[in-house]
Amino acid sequence: MSVVAAVMPAPFAPIELREFPEPDIEPGGMLLETMFSEVCGTDVHLWHGRLSGVPYPIIPGHVSVGRLAKARGPITLADGRQAREGDRIVFFDVHRTCGRCYACAVSGTPTKCVHRKVYGITDAAADGLFGGWSEAIYLEPGVVAAVLPDSVTAEDYIGGGCGLITAVHAIDRAAIRLADRVMVQGTGAVGLSIIALARLSGAATVIATGAPADRLELARQMGADLTLDVSKTTPEERFALIRGLTGGRGPDIIIEASGSPRAVEEALTVVRDGGRYVIAGHYTDAGPSTVNAHQHINRKHLEIRGCWGSEAGHFIRALSILEQHARHVPWRQIGARVYPLNRLNEALADAEAMRLPKALVDPRLRA
Numbered sequence: 001m002s003v004v005a006a007v008m009p010a011p012f013a014p015i016e017l018r019e020f021p022e023p024d025i026e027p028g029g030m031l032l033e034t035m036f037s038e039v040c041g042t043d044v045h046l047w048h049g050r051l052s053g054v055p056y057p058i059i060p061g062h063v064s065v066g067r068l069a070k071a072r073g074p075i076t077l078a079d080g081r082q083a084r085e086g087d088r089i090v091f092f093d094v095h096r097t098c099g100r101c102y103a104c105a106v107s108g109t110p111t112k113c114v115h116r117k118v119y120g121i122t123d124a125a126a127d128g129l130f131g132g133w134s135e136a137i138y139l140e141p142g143v144v145a146a147v148l149p150d151s152v153t154a155e156d157y158i159g160g161g162c163g164l165i166t167a168v169h170a171i172d173r174a175a176i177r178l179a180d181r182v183m184v185q186g187t188g189a190v191g192l193s194i195i196a197l198a199r200l201s202g203a204a205t206v207i208a209t210g211a212p213a214d215r216l217e218l219a220r221q222m223g224a225d226l227t228l229d230v231s232k233t234t235p236e237e238r239f240a241l242i243r244g245l246t247g248g249r250g251p252d253i254i255i256e257a258s259g260s261p262r263a264v265e266e267a268l269t270v271v272r273d274g275g276r277y278v279i280a281g282h283y284t285d286a287g288p289s290t291v292n293a294h295q296h297i298n299r300k301h302l303e304i305r306g307c308w309g310s311e312a313g314h315f316i317r318a319l320s321i322l323e324q325h326a327r328h329v330p331w332r333q334i335g336a337r338v339y340p341l342n343r344l345n346e347a348l349a350d351a352e353a354m355r356l357p358k359a360l361v362d363p364r365l366r367a
């Protein structure tokens with residue numbers, strides 16, 4: 001038996017299909033038959049060579065869902081259940097977090113662990129089936145996995161995908177209080193999930209800035225009260241509108257998910273005195289933002305927090321959130337189009353041109 005996977009050989013090189021042998025399963029390991037994986041902004045960054053430490057060639061696809069085909073068990077999952085063949089399994093893409101390094105053991109910031117590996121990003125294709133753009137995914141022993149709750153469809157899960165898991169972390173960092181006025185910068189997959197979670201956190205007002213028009217429409221369906229198109233308004237116009245909606249003071253909390261240095265400058269100007277700003281969208285280096293420390297931080301008594309990666313707890317809590325809310329929050333609509341393995345060059349081009357919030361991969365499809 002061999003497994004077909006889509007491989008990214010190097011930055012800017014076309015994606016190609018390769019055959020891999022079915023892996024030997026170690027005690028505690030699992031082999032999933034992939035149902036869905038995704039093509040997200042990170043995959044576009046990978047294709048542009050903008051992430052450091054990537055061991056090309058790789059099998060991309062970091063967040064995925066699959067059916068358990070084989071396991072060398074018994075295996076107790078993170079949700080306390082025993083893994084059974086045929087289960088719909090989801091897993092946390094970050095693995096080998098060591099628990100012993102300074103970041104893990106001392107500073108309490110495991111997303112900065114120096115030993116962590118990420119499926120589809122920092123695992124080489126030569127090391128095995130560690131990516132979702134593949135007919136099968138190998139979960140090595142120690143990967144945090146769970147059964148997808150019965151009421152959550154695979155489309156709901158993968159529509160939320162990595163963006164939802166990142167959003168759970170960003171919302172924790174934002175520490176929203178009931179009736180806070182929240183602004184979200186960016187209406188990509190992360191921003192859309194942050195909008196929904198800010199609403200669920202009890203925000204009185206959720207304002208979203210982004211583009212293009214169809215994303216802003218989806219942002220309203222996710223729970224935004226007001227959306228502002230950054231391609232059709234000036235920062236001055238947005239300042240007046242946002243201040244008008246927030247009692248003249250500005251949002252209590254702003255969460256950045258846009259990756260734009262200009263968005264940072266705008267947030268520092270419009271956020272209220274004593275407010276909080278969480279930066280989650282500068283996953284790659286988009287260049288410097290201009291800050292006036294007196295006006296924007298010191299005199300404002302502003303709190304600024306970064307948000308890097310996510311932890312297994314954010315993944316497990318995302319499952320509970322989907323179980324409770326996927327019926328009325330349209331996460332599945334973020335995964336706008338499904339591609340087979342042999343059309344992923346097209347999927348990357350569509351993601352790059354922002355023609356859709358997120359492309360899905362279904363290796364069972366034949367084009």
Ligand SMILES: [Zn+2]
Nearest residue numbers: 098101104113
């Ligand atoms: Zn560590």
Ligand SMILES: [Zn+2]
Nearest residue numbers: 040041042162
């Ligand atoms: Zn992603």
